[in-house]
Amino acid sequence: MPAEQRKAKARHERGRLIVAAARELAEAEGWEAVTTRKLADKVEYSQPVLYSHFKNMDAIAAAVALEGIEELGGLLSKATGLRGLADTYLSYAADHPAVYQAMFVRPTDLTFATGDIPPALRAAFASLRAGVTPFAKDDAETLTELFWSSLHGLATLQAGSRLRPDHQHHRVNHLIALITG
Amino acid sequence: MPAEQRKAKARHERGRLIVAAARELAEAEGWEAVTTRKLADKVEYSQPVLYSHFKNMDAIAAAVALEGIEELGGLLSKATGLRGLADTYLSYAADHPAVYQAMFVRPTDLTFATGDIPPALRAAFASLRAGVTPFAKDDAETLTELFWSSLHGLATLQAGSRLRPDHQHHRVNHLIALITG
DNA sequence: CTAGATTGTCTAGCAGTGCTAGCATCAACT
DNA sequence: AGTTGATGCTAGCACTGCTAGACAATCTAG
Numbered sequence: 514m515p516a517e518q519r520k521a522k523a524r525h526e527r528g529r530l531i532v533a534a535a536r537e538l539a540e541a542e543g544w545e546a547v548t549t550r551k552l553a554d555k556v557e558y559s560q561p562v563l564y565s566h567f568k569n570m571d572a573i574a575a576a577v578a579l580e581g582i583e584e585l586g587g588l589l590s591k592a593t594g595l596r597g598l599a600d601t602y603l604s605y606a607a608d609h610p611a612v613y614q615a616m617f618v619r620p621t622d623l624t625f626a627t628g629d630i631p632p633a634l635r636a637a638f639a640s641l642r643a644g645v646t647p648f649a650k651d652d653a654e655t656l657t658e659l660f661w662s663s664l665h666g667l668a669t670l671q672a673g674s675r676l677r678p679d680h681q682h683h684r685v686n687h688l689i690a691l692i693t694g
Numbered sequence: 695m696p697a698e699q700r701k702a703k704a705r706h707e708r709g710r711l712i713v714a715a716a717r718e719l720a721e722a723e724g725w726e727a728v729t730t731r732k733l734a735d736k737v738e739y740s741q742p743v744l745y746s747h748f749k750n751m752d753a754i755a756a757a758v759a760l761e762g763i764e765e766l767g768g769l770l771s772k773a774t775g776l777r778g779l780a781d782t783y784l785s786y787a788a789d790h791p792a793v794y795q796a797m798f799v800r801p802t803d804l805t806f807a808t809g810d811i812p813p814a815l816r817a818a819f820a821s822l823r824a825g826v827t828p829f830a831k832d833d834a835e836t837l838t839e840l841f842w843s844s845l846h847g848l849a850t851l852q853a854g855s856r857l858r859p860d861h862q863h864h865r866v867n868h869l870i871a872l873i874t875g
Numbered sequence: 876c877t878a879g880a881t882t883g884t885c886t887a888g889c890a891g892t893g894c895t896a897g898c899a900t901c902a903a904c905t
Numbered sequence: 906a907g908t909t910g911a912t913g914c915t916a917g918c919a920c921t922g923c924t925a926g927a928c929a930a931t932c933t934a935g
Contacts, residue, residue: 550922666843
């Protein structure tokens with residue numbers, strides 16, 4: 514019954530449209546501006562339609578977050594060396610601040626630490642791990658967590674205008690110098 | 695005219711009461727649970743009273759943030775060595791997650807980077823700087839920013855359960871080892 | 876081809892949010 | 906004692922996330 518399939522596909526397509534709309538709106542005006550009504554307006558349906566695709570508003574943000582994780586994971590897998598990883602990570606965070614917030618800043622239902630970690634996130638972490646492993650004396654896992662934490666701190670404090678704006682490159686240099694020894 | 699003074703003092707006292715109530719509520723149930731009505735209930739006044747003390751809800755959160763910055767600044771000024779600084783910082787963030795969020799995570803009107811940095815924050819930063827300076831080859835300011843960023847990343851990712859919960863001490867060890875060389 | 880069931884979507888509404896206008900009430904001063 | 910000013914309140918607006926129930930369109934079966 515291809516009619517069924519076509520319908521299911523159209524439905525899935527609409528789900529993706531909602532996520533894309535949420536992402537655009539968040540990126541353009543910040544997450545606090547992403548409301549069900551604006552979102553419904555943008556996809557040209559009524560609000561209840563959103564709830565036939567997602568449990569609630571947070572689930573939509575979570576979908577955006579997952580999309581971002583997959584993108585960032587893909588980019589990191591292509592990056593080489595600590596500098597490549599760091600630059601890729603920080604550029605992504607700077608270029609897509611709203612998506613980055615959805616991924617790692619905003620409170621989210623997705624508790625990544627309790628077992629059900631998205632594969633894409635695991636892959637991203639593995640990329641970081643591969644980058645630091647050559648410089649890890651013993652505990653590569655811990656060093657990876659530290660590397661990630663440093664990047665995350667740099668990304669978020671920078672985004673909040675709490676670090677000198679023009680010195681991100683210097684900070685990255687220092688970080689890499691510390692790790693490579 | 696002591697009546698005036700007494701009144702002004704009582705007023706100021708009530709302002710502090712509001713901030714304390716907001717802090718308690720945020721610490722107990724998270725910032726999303728801090729509403730003007732609950733807050734007004736807690737201080738046993740009506741909502742409009744809040745607005746005679748603070749411009750809006752965000753200003754209340756900012757007051758909590760400032761309080762936290764002063765507390766953390768005080769603690770850091772007493773801490774000695776990189777380990778002392780790191781432990782103090784991370785303990786504070788872990789023990790007062792809501793206050794820490796108000797300080798450095800939640801979106802806030804206070805744009806710290808554009809000139810009007812609270813003195814307490816400047817002092818806190820100075821404490822960190824004093825801690826890393828002995829190990830800075832040249833650029834202590836950049837290293838301080840990096841140290842802070844790492845601590846901030848560790849604090850927030852830990853708070854979001856995105857790092858192995860029982861390994862914070864290991865991560866700190868690694869960080870200190872990297873900086874001290 | 877029609878009757879019934881099912882699916883999909885929308886309108887309307889609830890409870891709760893931040894915030895404010897305007898009315899009381901109470902204190903102070905002449 | 907009467908006027909004036911400050912102070913807190915009630916009531917309400919425009920908005921939020923979310924949902925129940927009505928309506929229409931589509932598919933199924935006789």
